[in-house]
Amino acid sequence: MLVKDRITAEAENLTASERKLAAAVLSDYPYAGLVSIQDLAAHAEVSAPSISRFVNKIGLAGYQEFQRALIAELKEGQRSPAEIHTGNRHVEGGYLGDFIARASAQMAVSSAAITEAQFGRICALLMDPKREIHILGGRVSDSIAFHLSFHLRQMRKGVYHLPANIETWPEYILRMKQDDVLFAVDFRRYQPSLLRLCEAAQAQKARVVLMTDKWLSPIARHAAEVLPVPIESGTLWDTYTPALAVIEAIATKIAEDNFDQTRARIKAWDAVRLTDEDRST
Template sequence: MTVRETIRRETAKLTASERKIAHAVLADYPFGALQTIKEVAERCGVSAPSITRFVSKIGFAGYQEFQRQLIEELREGSRSPLDLKATEKLGSGNFIAEYARRAIALLDEMTGSVSQAQFDEIAKLLSDTNRTIFLLGGRISDSIARLLSQHLRQIRPRIHHLPAIQEDWPDLVLSMRKQDVVVLFDFRRYQPDLARLAERIALKRHPKIVLITDKWMSPIARHSDHVVALPIENDTAWDTAICAVAFVEALIVKVSEADWPATKGRIETWDTLRLSPPTIKNGDGNDA
Protein backbone atom coordinates (compact mmCIF):
# COMPACT_ATOMS: atom_id res chain seq x y z
CA MET A 1 0.00 0.00 0.00
CA THR A 2 1.34 3.45 -0.92
CA VAL A 3 1.51 6.32 1.56
CA ARG A 4 -1.27 7.96 -0.40
CA GLU A 5 -3.53 4.93 0.02
CA THR A 6 -2.62 4.70 3.70
CA ILE A 7 -3.53 8.34 4.33
CA ARG A 8 -6.90 7.93 2.63
CA ARG A 9 -7.60 4.75 4.58
CA GLU A 10 -6.87 6.46 7.90
CA THR A 11 -8.58 9.81 7.19
CA ALA A 12 -11.60 9.05 9.37
CA LYS A 13 -9.32 8.61 12.41
CA LEU A 14 -7.57 11.96 12.00
CA THR A 15 -8.23 15.15 13.94
CA ALA A 16 -9.09 18.37 12.11
CA SER A 17 -5.44 19.50 12.32
CA GLU A 18 -4.21 16.13 11.07
CA ARG A 19 -6.68 16.16 8.18
CA LYS A 20 -5.26 19.53 7.21
CA ILE A 21 -1.80 17.93 7.02
CA ALA A 22 -3.21 14.99 5.05
CA HIS A 23 -4.82 17.30 2.49
CA ALA A 24 -1.58 19.25 2.10
CA VAL A 25 0.45 16.06 1.58
CA LEU A 26 -2.01 14.67 -0.98
CA ALA A 27 -2.30 18.00 -2.82
CA ASP A 28 1.38 17.85 -3.83
CA TYR A 29 2.01 14.13 -3.54
CA PRO A 30 4.68 12.90 -2.98
CA PHE A 31 6.92 15.92 -3.42
CA GLY A 32 5.34 18.19 -0.81
CA ALA A 33 6.19 15.76 2.01
CA LEU A 34 9.84 15.46 1.00
CA GLN A 35 10.61 18.79 2.64
CA THR A 36 11.90 19.09 6.20
CA ILE A 37 9.39 18.62 8.99
CA LYS A 38 9.68 22.34 9.79
CA GLU A 39 8.91 23.34 6.19
CA VAL A 40 5.89 21.04 6.01
CA ALA A 41 4.61 22.34 9.36
CA GLU A 42 4.92 25.96 8.23
CA ARG A 43 3.17 25.24 4.95
CA CYS A 44 0.31 23.51 6.77
CA GLY A 45 0.08 26.12 9.52
CA VAL A 46 0.65 23.56 12.28
CA SER A 47 3.42 22.72 14.73
CA ALA A 48 6.25 20.24 14.08
CA PRO A 49 4.91 17.91 16.83
CA SER A 50 1.60 17.83 14.94
CA ILE A 51 3.43 16.44 11.90
CA THR A 52 5.07 13.80 14.11
CA ARG A 53 1.72 12.77 15.56
CA PHE A 54 0.21 12.62 12.09
CA VAL A 55 2.82 10.23 10.66
CA SER A 56 2.58 8.10 13.79
CA LYS A 57 -1.19 7.84 13.55
CA ILE A 58 -1.03 6.62 9.95
CA GLY A 59 1.40 3.88 10.93
CA PHE A 60 4.98 5.16 10.66
CA ALA A 61 7.61 5.06 13.41
CA GLY A 62 8.71 8.59 12.61
CA TYR A 63 9.06 11.28 9.96
CA GLN A 64 12.22 9.70 8.52
CA GLU A 65 10.47 6.39 7.93
CA PHE A 66 7.56 8.27 6.38
CA GLN A 67 9.92 10.00 3.95
CA ARG A 68 11.84 6.80 3.19
CA GLN A 69 8.59 5.22 2.05
CA LEU A 70 7.88 8.18 -0.22
CA ILE A 71 11.39 8.00 -1.69
CA GLU A 72 10.94 4.27 -2.31
CA GLU A 73 7.73 5.01 -4.18
CA LEU A 74 9.63 7.47 -6.38
CA ARG A 75 12.16 4.73 -7.13
CA GLU A 76 9.35 2.34 -8.03
CA GLY A 77 8.06 4.93 -10.48
CA SER A 78 11.29 4.79 -12.46
CA ARG A 79 11.74 0.99 -12.66
CA SER A 80 12.45 -0.31 -16.16
CA PRO A 81 11.59 -3.70 -17.70
CA LEU A 82 15.13 -4.79 -16.82
CA ASP A 83 14.47 -3.98 -13.14
CA LEU A 84 11.11 -5.75 -13.22
CA LYS A 85 12.60 -8.83 -14.87
CA ALA A 86 14.68 -9.44 -11.74
CA THR A 87 11.50 -9.92 -9.68
CA GLU A 88 9.46 -11.72 -12.34
CA LYS A 89 7.17 -14.47 -11.05
CA LEU A 90 6.26 -16.73 -13.92
CA GLY A 91 4.51 -20.03 -13.35
CA SER A 92 5.53 -23.23 -15.13
CA GLY A 93 2.04 -24.18 -16.26
CA ASN A 94 -0.36 -22.72 -18.83
CA PHE A 95 1.01 -19.20 -19.25
CA ILE A 96 -1.95 -17.68 -21.06
CA ALA A 97 -4.39 -19.00 -18.45
CA GLU A 98 -2.20 -17.71 -15.64
CA TYR A 99 -1.86 -14.34 -17.37
CA ALA A 100 -5.62 -14.11 -17.73
CA ARG A 101 -6.07 -14.84 -14.02
CA ARG A 102 -3.67 -12.02 -13.20
CA ALA A 103 -5.58 -9.69 -15.50
CA ILE A 104 -8.86 -10.50 -13.75
CA ALA A 105 -7.24 -9.84 -10.36
CA LEU A 106 -5.97 -6.46 -11.56
CA LEU A 107 -9.38 -5.46 -12.91
CA ASP A 108 -10.88 -6.34 -9.52
CA GLU A 109 -8.21 -4.22 -7.86
CA MET A 110 -9.07 -1.32 -10.17
CA THR A 111 -12.66 -1.27 -8.94
CA GLY A 112 -11.30 -0.63 -5.45
CA SER A 113 -8.89 2.12 -6.48
CA VAL A 114 -11.28 4.08 -8.74
CA SER A 115 -14.52 5.19 -7.11
CA GLN A 116 -17.81 5.37 -8.97
CA ALA A 117 -18.03 9.06 -8.07
CA GLN A 118 -14.62 9.78 -9.63
CA PHE A 119 -15.50 7.83 -12.78
CA ASP A 120 -18.85 9.64 -13.11
CA GLU A 121 -17.24 13.06 -12.68
CA ILE A 122 -14.67 12.41 -15.42
CA ALA A 123 -17.34 10.98 -17.73
CA LYS A 124 -19.45 14.10 -17.11
CA LEU A 125 -16.55 16.35 -18.10
CA LEU A 126 -15.94 14.42 -21.31
CA SER A 127 -19.67 14.40 -22.15
CA ASP A 128 -20.07 18.18 -21.91
CA THR A 129 -20.00 19.41 -25.51
CA ASN A 130 -19.40 22.97 -24.30
CA ARG A 131 -15.90 21.77 -23.37
CA THR A 132 -13.19 21.06 -25.91
CA ILE A 133 -11.23 17.91 -25.05
CA PHE A 134 -7.46 17.61 -25.61
CA LEU A 135 -5.63 14.29 -25.22
CA LEU A 136 -2.04 13.06 -25.15
CA GLY A 137 -0.05 10.17 -23.73
CA GLY A 138 3.53 9.04 -23.37
CA ARG A 139 5.69 6.99 -25.73
CA ILE A 140 3.66 3.84 -25.06
CA SER A 141 0.51 5.16 -23.40
CA ASP A 142 -0.31 7.53 -26.26
CA SER A 143 -1.81 4.52 -28.03
CA ILE A 144 -4.38 4.37 -25.21
CA ALA A 145 -4.96 8.12 -25.40
CA ARG A 146 -5.51 7.71 -29.14
CA LEU A 147 -8.02 4.90 -28.55
CA LEU A 148 -10.05 7.28 -26.39
CA SER A 149 -9.71 10.23 -28.77
CA GLN A 150 -10.75 8.19 -31.83
CA HIS A 151 -13.94 7.02 -30.16
CA LEU A 152 -14.73 10.44 -28.69
CA ARG A 153 -14.48 11.95 -32.18
CA GLN A 154 -17.28 9.67 -33.32
CA ILE A 155 -19.37 10.47 -30.26
CA ARG A 156 -19.03 14.26 -30.03
CA PRO A 157 -17.30 17.26 -31.63
CA ARG A 158 -14.30 19.32 -30.43
CA ILE A 159 -11.85 16.52 -29.74
CA HIS A 160 -8.14 17.20 -30.33
CA HIS A 161 -5.30 14.71 -30.00
CA LEU A 162 -2.08 16.63 -29.51
CA PRO A 163 0.57 15.71 -32.11
CA ALA A 164 3.77 13.89 -31.21
CA ILE A 165 5.91 16.82 -32.36
CA GLN A 166 6.27 19.30 -29.50
CA GLU A 167 6.75 22.23 -31.87
CA ASP A 168 3.14 21.72 -32.94
CA TRP A 169 1.76 21.98 -29.39
CA PRO A 170 1.58 25.80 -28.97
CA ASP A 171 -1.23 26.22 -31.51
CA LEU A 172 -3.54 23.86 -29.62
CA VAL A 173 -2.38 25.06 -26.19
CA LEU A 174 -3.27 28.63 -27.15
CA SER A 175 -6.82 27.52 -27.93
CA MET A 176 -7.36 25.97 -24.47
CA ARG A 177 -9.92 27.67 -22.21
CA LYS A 178 -10.69 27.33 -18.51
CA GLN A 179 -13.76 25.19 -19.20
CA ASP A 180 -11.85 22.78 -21.44
CA VAL A 181 -10.43 19.39 -20.44
CA VAL A 182 -6.94 17.97 -21.00
CA VAL A 183 -6.61 14.20 -20.56
CA LEU A 184 -3.03 12.98 -20.09
CA PHE A 185 -1.77 9.39 -19.81
CA ASP A 186 1.57 8.86 -18.07
CA PHE A 187 2.78 5.63 -16.47
CA ARG A 188 6.02 4.82 -14.69
CA ARG A 189 9.24 5.87 -16.32
CA TYR A 190 7.28 9.10 -16.57
CA GLN A 191 7.96 11.50 -19.43
CA PRO A 192 9.40 14.90 -18.44
CA ASP A 193 7.96 16.59 -21.54
CA LEU A 194 4.41 15.69 -20.47
CA ALA A 195 5.05 17.04 -16.97
CA ARG A 196 6.36 20.31 -18.42
CA LEU A 197 3.33 20.55 -20.70
CA ALA A 198 0.95 19.98 -17.78
CA GLU A 199 2.71 22.62 -15.69
CA ARG A 200 2.56 25.22 -18.45
CA ILE A 201 -1.07 24.72 -19.36
CA ALA A 202 -2.05 24.67 -15.67
CA LEU A 203 -0.30 27.99 -15.09
CA LYS A 204 -1.12 29.71 -18.38
CA ARG A 205 -4.42 28.28 -19.68
CA HIS A 206 -6.13 26.78 -16.57
CA PRO A 207 -8.15 23.93 -18.14
CA LYS A 208 -9.29 20.93 -16.15
CA ILE A 209 -6.51 18.34 -16.22
CA VAL A 210 -7.35 14.64 -15.92
CA LEU A 211 -4.36 12.36 -15.34
CA ILE A 212 -4.45 8.61 -15.93
CA THR A 213 -1.42 7.12 -14.15
CA ASP A 214 -0.31 4.41 -11.73
CA LYS A 215 -0.16 4.24 -7.93
CA TRP A 216 3.32 5.80 -7.78
CA MET A 217 1.97 8.95 -9.42
CA SER A 218 3.32 10.77 -12.44
CA PRO A 219 4.68 14.25 -11.55
CA ILE A 220 1.74 15.54 -13.57
CA ALA A 221 -0.42 14.78 -10.52
CA ARG A 222 0.66 17.99 -8.82
CA HIS A 223 -0.97 19.99 -11.64
CA SER A 224 -4.08 17.81 -12.09
CA ASP A 225 -7.70 18.28 -11.04
CA HIS A 226 -8.48 14.57 -11.30
CA VAL A 227 -5.97 11.73 -10.83
CA VAL A 228 -6.86 8.14 -11.70
CA ALA A 229 -4.28 5.70 -10.25
CA LEU A 230 -4.55 2.32 -11.96
CA PRO A 231 -2.90 -1.05 -11.18
CA ILE A 232 -0.17 -1.91 -13.72
CA GLU A 233 2.00 -4.61 -12.07
CA ASN A 234 1.52 -8.20 -13.20
CA ASP A 235 4.76 -9.83 -12.00
CA THR A 236 6.48 -9.84 -15.38
CA ALA A 237 9.14 -7.63 -16.97
CA TRP A 238 6.36 -5.61 -18.58
CA ASP A 239 3.72 -3.50 -16.87
CA THR A 240 0.22 -4.12 -18.16
CA ALA A 241 -2.16 -1.62 -19.74
CA ILE A 242 -5.22 -3.80 -19.28
CA CYS A 243 -6.76 -1.60 -16.58
CA ALA A 244 -6.07 1.56 -18.57
CA VAL A 245 -7.80 0.09 -21.62
CA ALA A 246 -10.73 -1.14 -19.53
CA PHE A 247 -11.09 2.28 -17.88
CA VAL A 248 -11.02 4.02 -21.27
CA GLU A 249 -13.56 1.60 -22.76
CA ALA A 250 -15.88 2.20 -19.81
CA LEU A 251 -15.57 5.95 -20.37
CA ILE A 252 -16.38 5.54 -24.06
CA VAL A 253 -19.60 3.68 -23.21
CA LYS A 254 -20.60 6.19 -20.51
CA VAL A 255 -19.92 9.27 -22.66
CA SER A 256 -21.75 7.79 -25.66
CA GLU A 257 -24.84 7.17 -23.53
CA ALA A 258 -24.89 10.65 -21.96
CA ASP A 259 -26.86 11.88 -25.00
CA TRP A 260 -27.50 8.79 -27.09
CA PRO A 261 -29.76 10.50 -29.70
CA ALA A 262 -26.95 12.97 -30.46
CA THR A 263 -24.36 10.18 -30.48
CA LYS A 264 -26.53 8.08 -32.81
CA GLY A 265 -27.05 10.98 -35.20
CA ARG A 266 -23.36 11.83 -35.30
CA ILE A 267 -22.30 8.22 -35.97
CA GLU A 268 -24.91 7.90 -38.74
CA THR A 269 -23.62 11.06 -40.42
CA TRP A 270 -20.01 9.99 -39.81
CA ASP A 271 -20.63 6.62 -41.48
CA THR A 272 -22.36 8.25 -44.45
CA LEU A 273 -19.35 10.48 -45.07
CA ARG A 274 -16.86 7.68 -44.46
CA LEU A 275 -18.56 5.01 -46.57
CA SER A 276 -19.79 7.33 -49.34
CA PRO A 277 -17.02 9.87 -50.00
CA PRO A 278 -17.86 12.77 -52.34
CA THR A 279 -17.11 12.25 -56.01
CA ILE A 280 -13.92 13.95 -57.18
CA LYS A 281 -13.92 15.65 -60.59
CA ASN A 282 -10.91 15.37 -62.89
CA GLY A 283 -9.53 18.23 -64.92
CA ASP A 284 -11.98 17.86 -67.82
CA GLY A 285 -15.04 17.96 -65.56
CA ASN A 286 -15.68 14.25 -65.70
CA ASP A 287 -15.89 12.01 -62.64
CA ALA A 288 -12.49 10.62 -61.68
Protein backbone atom coordinates in the same frame (compact mmCIF):
# COMPACT_ATOMS: atom_id res chain seq x y z
CA MET B 1 1.57 0.00 1.61
CA LEU B 2 1.89 3.42 -0.01
CA VAL B 3 2.05 6.37 2.37
CA LYS B 4 -1.13 7.84 0.91
CA ASP B 5 -2.92 4.55 1.55
CA ARG B 6 -1.69 4.58 5.15
CA ILE B 7 -3.14 8.07 5.54
CA THR B 8 -6.47 7.02 4.01
CA ALA B 9 -6.67 3.95 6.24
CA GLU B 10 -6.28 6.12 9.36
CA ALA B 11 -8.54 8.94 8.16
CA GLU B 12 -11.30 8.31 10.70
CA ASN B 13 -8.81 8.29 13.60
CA LEU B 14 -7.08 11.60 12.82
CA THR B 15 -7.44 14.69 14.99
CA ALA B 16 -8.39 18.05 13.49
CA SER B 17 -4.75 19.14 13.16
CA GLU B 18 -3.80 15.76 11.73
CA ARG B 19 -6.57 16.03 9.12
CA LYS B 20 -5.17 19.43 8.16
CA LEU B 21 -1.72 17.88 7.84
CA ALA B 22 -3.06 14.95 5.81
CA ALA B 23 -4.78 17.36 3.42
CA ALA B 24 -1.52 19.29 2.98
CA VAL B 25 0.45 16.12 2.24
CA LEU B 26 -2.12 14.68 -0.17
CA SER B 27 -2.69 17.96 -2.02
CA ASP B 28 0.88 17.85 -3.35
CA TYR B 29 1.70 14.16 -2.96
CA PRO B 30 4.39 12.97 -2.53
CA TYR B 31 6.41 16.17 -2.85
CA ALA B 32 4.86 17.95 0.14
CA GLY B 33 6.41 15.36 2.43
CA LEU B 34 9.93 15.73 1.03
CA VAL B 35 10.63 19.10 2.66
CA SER B 36 12.02 19.58 6.16
CA ILE B 37 9.69 18.93 9.07
CA GLN B 38 9.81 22.64 9.90
CA ASP B 39 8.77 23.63 6.37
CA LEU B 40 5.91 21.10 6.34
CA ALA B 41 4.75 22.32 9.74
CA ALA B 42 4.67 25.91 8.48
CA HIS B 43 2.87 24.92 5.28
CA ALA B 44 0.21 22.86 7.07
CA GLU B 45 -0.02 25.30 9.99
CA VAL B 46 0.63 22.58 12.58
CA SER B 47 3.47 21.97 15.02
CA ALA B 48 6.48 19.70 14.41
CA PRO B 49 5.41 17.43 17.31
CA SER B 50 2.00 17.06 15.62
CA ILE B 51 3.77 15.80 12.50
CA SER B 52 5.72 13.27 14.54
CA ARG B 53 2.53 11.98 16.16
CA PHE B 54 0.82 11.82 12.77
CA VAL B 55 3.70 9.83 11.25
CA ASN B 56 3.59 7.36 14.16
CA LYS B 57 -0.18 7.03 13.82
CA ILE B 58 0.11 5.93 10.18
CA GLY B 59 2.59 3.23 11.19
CA LEU B 60 5.97 4.81 10.50
CA ALA B 61 8.73 5.15 13.07
CA GLY B 62 9.55 8.80 12.44
CA TYR B 63 9.79 11.61 9.91
CA GLN B 64 12.93 10.15 8.34
CA GLU B 65 11.17 6.85 7.68
CA PHE B 66 8.19 8.80 6.34
CA GLN B 67 10.47 10.55 3.84
CA ARG B 68 12.33 7.35 2.94
CA ALA B 69 8.98 5.73 2.09
CA LEU B 70 8.02 8.66 -0.16
CA ILE B 71 11.41 8.60 -1.91
CA ALA B 72 11.06 4.83 -2.48
CA GLU B 73 7.68 5.44 -4.13
CA LEU B 74 9.23 8.03 -6.44
CA LYS B 75 11.97 5.57 -7.42
CA GLU B 76 9.37 2.86 -8.04
CA GLY B 77 7.64 5.19 -10.48
CA GLN B 78 10.81 5.42 -12.56
CA ARG B 79 11.66 1.71 -12.80
CA SER B 80 12.29 0.34 -16.30
CA PRO B 81 11.21 -3.12 -17.55
CA ALA B 82 14.80 -4.29 -17.09
CA GLU B 83 14.60 -3.35 -13.40
CA ILE B 84 11.11 -4.79 -12.87
CA HIS B 85 11.96 -8.24 -14.24
CA THR B 86 12.84 -10.75 -11.50
CA GLY B 87 13.41 -13.84 -13.64
CA ASN B 88 11.89 -16.29 -11.14
CA ARG B 89 8.16 -15.71 -11.54
CA HIS B 90 5.98 -18.69 -10.67
CA VAL B 91 3.41 -19.49 -13.36
CA GLU B 92 0.13 -21.14 -12.39
CA GLY B 93 -0.80 -23.59 -15.16
CA GLY B 94 -0.19 -22.34 -18.71
CA TYR B 95 1.48 -19.01 -19.35
CA LEU B 96 -1.48 -17.47 -21.20
CA GLY B 97 -4.01 -18.47 -18.55
CA ASP B 98 -1.73 -17.20 -15.76
CA PHE B 99 -1.18 -13.86 -17.50
CA ILE B 100 -4.88 -13.31 -18.14
CA ALA B 101 -5.70 -14.21 -14.54
CA ARG B 102 -3.22 -11.59 -13.32
CA ALA B 103 -4.62 -8.96 -15.67
CA SER B 104 -8.18 -9.81 -14.60
CA ALA B 105 -7.22 -9.40 -10.95
CA GLN B 106 -5.81 -5.96 -11.68
CA MET B 107 -8.99 -4.99 -13.56
CA ALA B 108 -11.00 -5.84 -10.44
CA VAL B 109 -8.72 -3.60 -8.38
CA SER B 110 -9.22 -0.68 -10.77
CA SER B 111 -12.95 -0.54 -10.04
CA ALA B 112 -12.16 -0.05 -6.35
CA ALA B 113 -9.57 2.67 -7.00
CA ILE B 114 -12.02 4.89 -8.92
CA THR B 115 -15.30 5.87 -7.29
CA GLU B 116 -18.54 5.94 -9.26
CA ALA B 117 -18.87 9.64 -8.41
CA GLN B 118 -15.48 10.44 -9.92
CA PHE B 119 -16.20 8.25 -12.93
CA GLY B 120 -19.45 10.16 -13.50
CA ARG B 121 -17.73 13.56 -13.17
CA ILE B 122 -15.12 12.66 -15.77
CA CYS B 123 -17.73 11.33 -18.21
CA ALA B 124 -19.68 14.58 -17.80
CA LEU B 125 -16.57 16.66 -18.48
CA LEU B 126 -15.72 14.74 -21.64
CA MET B 127 -19.23 15.00 -23.07
CA ASP B 128 -19.87 18.66 -22.21
CA PRO B 129 -20.33 20.32 -25.65
CA LYS B 130 -19.05 23.65 -24.28
CA ARG B 131 -15.59 22.14 -23.71
CA GLU B 132 -13.03 21.15 -26.31
CA ILE B 133 -11.17 17.95 -25.44
CA HIS B 134 -7.43 17.48 -25.98
CA ILE B 135 -5.94 14.02 -25.46
CA LEU B 136 -2.40 12.65 -25.33
CA GLY B 137 -0.41 9.85 -23.72
CA GLY B 138 3.22 8.95 -23.26
CA ARG B 139 5.60 7.09 -25.53
CA VAL B 140 3.75 3.78 -25.01
CA SER B 141 0.57 4.85 -23.22
CA ASP B 142 -0.52 7.06 -26.12
CA SER B 143 -2.15 3.90 -27.52
CA ILE B 144 -4.60 4.12 -24.60
CA ALA B 145 -5.13 7.83 -25.21
CA PHE B 146 -5.77 7.20 -28.92
CA HIS B 147 -8.44 4.62 -28.07
CA LEU B 148 -10.34 7.27 -26.10
CA SER B 149 -9.91 10.01 -28.69
CA PHE B 150 -11.07 7.77 -31.54
CA HIS B 151 -14.34 6.94 -29.78
CA LEU B 152 -14.97 10.49 -28.58
CA ARG B 153 -14.49 11.90 -32.08
CA GLN B 154 -17.32 9.64 -33.26
CA MET B 155 -19.61 11.01 -30.51
CA ARG B 156 -18.95 14.74 -30.57
CA LYS B 157 -16.99 17.51 -32.25
CA GLY B 158 -14.13 19.44 -30.70
CA VAL B 159 -11.92 16.45 -29.83
CA TYR B 160 -8.21 16.71 -30.65
CA HIS B 161 -5.54 14.03 -30.29
CA LEU B 162 -2.23 15.84 -30.03
CA PRO B 163 0.53 14.52 -32.33
CA ALA B 164 3.73 13.10 -30.88
CA ASN B 165 5.82 15.95 -32.33
CA ILE B 166 6.15 18.46 -29.47
CA GLU B 167 6.89 21.24 -31.97
CA THR B 168 3.18 21.20 -32.89
CA TRP B 169 1.93 21.45 -29.29
CA PRO B 170 1.91 25.28 -29.06
CA GLU B 171 -0.95 25.33 -31.60
CA TYR B 172 -3.07 23.16 -29.31
CA ILE B 173 -2.05 24.98 -26.13
CA LEU B 174 -3.01 28.32 -27.67
CA ARG B 175 -6.34 26.81 -28.76
CA MET B 176 -7.25 25.79 -25.21
CA LYS B 177 -9.83 27.92 -23.44
CA GLN B 178 -10.79 28.12 -19.80
CA ASP B 179 -12.41 24.87 -18.65
CA ASP B 180 -11.47 22.92 -21.79
CA VAL B 181 -10.12 19.47 -20.91
CA LEU B 182 -6.66 17.97 -21.40
CA PHE B 183 -6.86 14.21 -20.81
CA ALA B 184 -3.34 12.88 -20.22
CA VAL B 185 -2.23 9.26 -19.83
CA ASP B 186 1.12 8.91 -18.05
CA PHE B 187 2.42 5.70 -16.47
CA ARG B 188 5.73 5.02 -14.75
CA ARG B 189 8.90 6.23 -16.33
CA TYR B 190 6.84 9.39 -16.57
CA GLN B 191 7.37 11.64 -19.57
CA PRO B 192 8.77 15.12 -18.75
CA SER B 193 7.34 16.64 -21.95
CA LEU B 194 3.83 15.59 -20.89
CA LEU B 195 4.35 17.31 -17.55
CA ARG B 196 5.35 20.54 -19.29
CA LEU B 197 2.32 20.27 -21.58
CA CYS B 198 -0.03 19.91 -18.61
CA GLU B 199 1.61 22.84 -16.84
CA ALA B 200 1.01 24.96 -19.94
CA ALA B 201 -2.60 23.75 -20.20
CA GLN B 202 -3.22 24.64 -16.58
CA ALA B 203 -1.80 28.11 -17.24
CA GLN B 204 -4.45 28.43 -19.97
CA LYS B 205 -7.01 27.50 -17.24
CA ALA B 206 -7.82 24.19 -18.93
CA ARG B 207 -8.81 21.30 -16.66
CA VAL B 208 -6.30 18.45 -16.62
CA VAL B 209 -7.63 14.91 -16.19
CA LEU B 210 -4.85 12.40 -15.55
CA MET B 211 -4.86 8.63 -15.91
CA THR B 212 -1.81 7.25 -14.10
CA ASP B 213 -0.61 4.45 -11.83
CA LYS B 214 -0.60 4.19 -8.04
CA TRP B 215 2.78 5.97 -7.76
CA LEU B 216 1.24 9.05 -9.40
CA SER B 217 2.79 10.88 -12.32
CA PRO B 218 4.10 14.36 -11.40
CA ILE B 219 1.23 15.63 -13.55
CA ALA B 220 -1.04 14.86 -10.57
CA ARG B 221 0.07 18.19 -9.06
CA HIS B 222 -1.72 19.98 -11.90
CA ALA B 223 -4.72 17.67 -12.36
CA ALA B 224 -8.32 18.43 -11.45
CA GLU B 225 -9.08 14.68 -11.57
CA VAL B 226 -6.69 11.74 -11.16
CA LEU B 227 -7.64 8.24 -12.32
CA PRO B 228 -5.21 5.79 -10.66
CA VAL B 229 -5.26 2.37 -12.33
CA PRO B 230 -3.18 -0.70 -11.40
CA ILE B 231 -0.51 -1.68 -13.90
CA GLU B 232 1.62 -4.32 -12.14
CA SER B 233 1.48 -7.68 -13.90
CA GLY B 234 4.30 -9.47 -12.10
CA THR B 235 6.22 -9.61 -15.40
CA LEU B 236 8.81 -7.30 -16.94
CA TRP B 237 6.01 -5.42 -18.76
CA ASP B 238 3.37 -3.42 -16.93
CA THR B 239 -0.15 -4.24 -18.06
CA TYR B 240 -2.43 -1.62 -19.63
CA THR B 241 -5.44 -3.94 -19.60
CA PRO B 242 -7.14 -2.20 -16.62
CA ALA B 243 -6.51 1.22 -18.18
CA LEU B 244 -8.09 0.10 -21.45
CA ALA B 245 -11.10 -1.29 -19.56
CA VAL B 246 -11.61 2.06 -17.79
CA ILE B 247 -11.28 3.94 -21.10
CA GLU B 248 -13.84 1.67 -22.74
CA ALA B 249 -16.20 2.11 -19.77
CA ILE B 250 -15.91 5.90 -20.12
CA ALA B 251 -16.55 5.81 -23.87
CA THR B 252 -19.48 3.41 -23.52
CA LYS B 253 -21.20 5.37 -20.75
CA ILE B 254 -20.90 8.63 -22.70
CA ALA B 255 -22.30 6.99 -25.84
CA GLU B 256 -25.21 5.33 -24.04
CA ASP B 257 -26.10 8.42 -21.99
CA ASN B 258 -26.18 10.53 -25.17
CA PHE B 259 -27.33 7.90 -27.64
CA ASP B 260 -29.37 10.13 -29.97
CA GLN B 261 -26.48 12.53 -30.42
CA THR B 262 -23.99 9.69 -30.77
CA ARG B 263 -26.11 7.91 -33.38
CA ALA B 264 -26.48 11.10 -35.43
CA ARG B 265 -22.77 11.77 -35.23
CA ILE B 266 -21.82 8.22 -36.30
CA LYS B 267 -24.25 8.36 -39.23
CA ALA B 268 -22.76 11.69 -40.35
CA TRP B 269 -19.25 10.28 -39.84
CA ASP B 270 -20.01 7.20 -41.93
CA ALA B 271 -21.58 9.31 -44.67
CA VAL B 272 -18.31 11.12 -45.35
CA ARG B 273 -15.85 8.39 -44.37
CA LEU B 274 -13.49 7.30 -47.11
CA THR B 275 -13.57 3.61 -47.92
CA ASP B 276 -10.61 1.58 -49.17
CA GLU B 277 -12.04 1.90 -52.69
CA ASP B 278 -12.15 5.71 -52.35
CA ARG B 279 -8.52 5.84 -51.26
CA SER B 280 -7.33 3.67 -54.13
CA THR B 281 -8.70 5.95 -56.86
